[in-house]
Amino acid sequence: MADHHLDAVSAASLSGLTKRFPGFQLGPLDLVLEPGTVLALVGPNGAGKTTTLNCMAGLVVPDEGGTEVFGEPVHATRTEYRRNIGYVGEENGFFQGWTAARNLKFLADLLPGWSNDRAKRFVERFALPLDKPVNKLSRGNKTKLALVAAMAHGPRLLLLDEPTAGLDPVVRSEVLDVLWEITEDGEHAVLYSTHVLSDINRLADELAFLRDGRLVLRSGRDELSESWRQVSFRLANEDAELTGVVEHRRVRAEHQVITREAEATLQQLADLGAESIEVSRMTVDEIAVQILKEGHHVARAES
């Protein structure tokens, strides 16, 4: 019965989350993240990704709405929810003059649920040098330390703000592997923000696109891959309005379109008598670029 209850609880749920700054408003955001899911929060600089993660971690108090993590309300004055959260930001508050080992020792006494064995496993996996002061560590090693610190107390939700930014390909691959393994058991969830669109293909099974503080689109990676296509064709009728098309290039009768509703567009092209139809799949990062460009157009039109 207890297990059933645990299964029913979402890893994180945001309801009407709103935070206002001079000249910028995040939200209202509504988002649910199920256990076992890796959700990539994608958006350009200033879209509100970091603020969203900070609100979820309880570091920023929202003006309206709120967040629950595994059923526990997130509020700065409460501590219960924190045992379920591991957070990696750009700056993680470490004692810069202390070694990585001393920082981890301090955290071991600070964080309930900390496991030295788990910490040791991650340290070995990442080949993290423990004897150097944090301010002498490379950016990659600082990220590794932050990941070890975030995961050693066994949280069920990882909030990662640009975890792979500035990492070399080998380290990035290792970090993505570890994150993937963590979610394999179906009990853990990861929400991470990223600019590195190639990471999406590797890790995320869901994507949420943020633009100017608003959620533009939330979709599964496979659904996106199935519905978006690049189509080239010949069509004499130049005025034809095609369903789902987000980008249309035309040289006389030669057309090239990007559609987010491939099935409907292809059906329409068949009805219009288009010839030489060639359909090609798009990678998820190509689709992400299109969605963000489209969101940009929407925002510009509204402003």
Next chain:
Amino acid sequence: MWHALRAELAYFRPYLLGGLGIASGVILLLSVLMRFSNDADGPPGFVVAIFPIIAGMVVSFICGSLRVEERRARLLLSGALTPRQLAWLTVLLPACFVGLSVLAVPPMIGVAALVAGKLEPASWPIAGSFALQFWAYAQLGPLGQESCAARRQNRGRAGLIGWAVFAGVILVLVACQLILRSTQGHLLQVMAVITAMGVAAMLYQGRTDFTR
């Protein structure tokens, strides 16, 4: 909270020892100069007493700015600390640094007396008054920081209260130096400092952003 306080004190120990080392150097130099200038009275005892306290105050300022720069609140709020505990940790640190530096006063007076040969007897009310002043300045650091943070986070009323208390404490300190150099004056200064600590802690708890 005590675990975090001990860690912060351990982290800033080299800064405090460095500050006290510089203060010792200045006192030694002063004592040597006094000895060779045939000054019959030696260096004033209260001057010797305030150097280490100034060192404690300066270290508390360094600690305040480094903790913000290193975003310590982020780390501490990932654990079991509440904002209230974090607030008291922030306002207790300056008191700890000034308190620890007061412990260094007797040995420094002893060394100065040995080197100079003789020490002008310390006027303890004056020395106490200066010590309280420097403790108050140290505690004004977190109050100023939290008043700025409140304004930045659109908590205008809280920011105004912070700055009003800040100005009030300064006025009390000035008045006590000019008029009330007595036990009552000292008590008034202590009350002003405790008020500054309490208001800084309240402002910290009311933060809407703990990322710095």
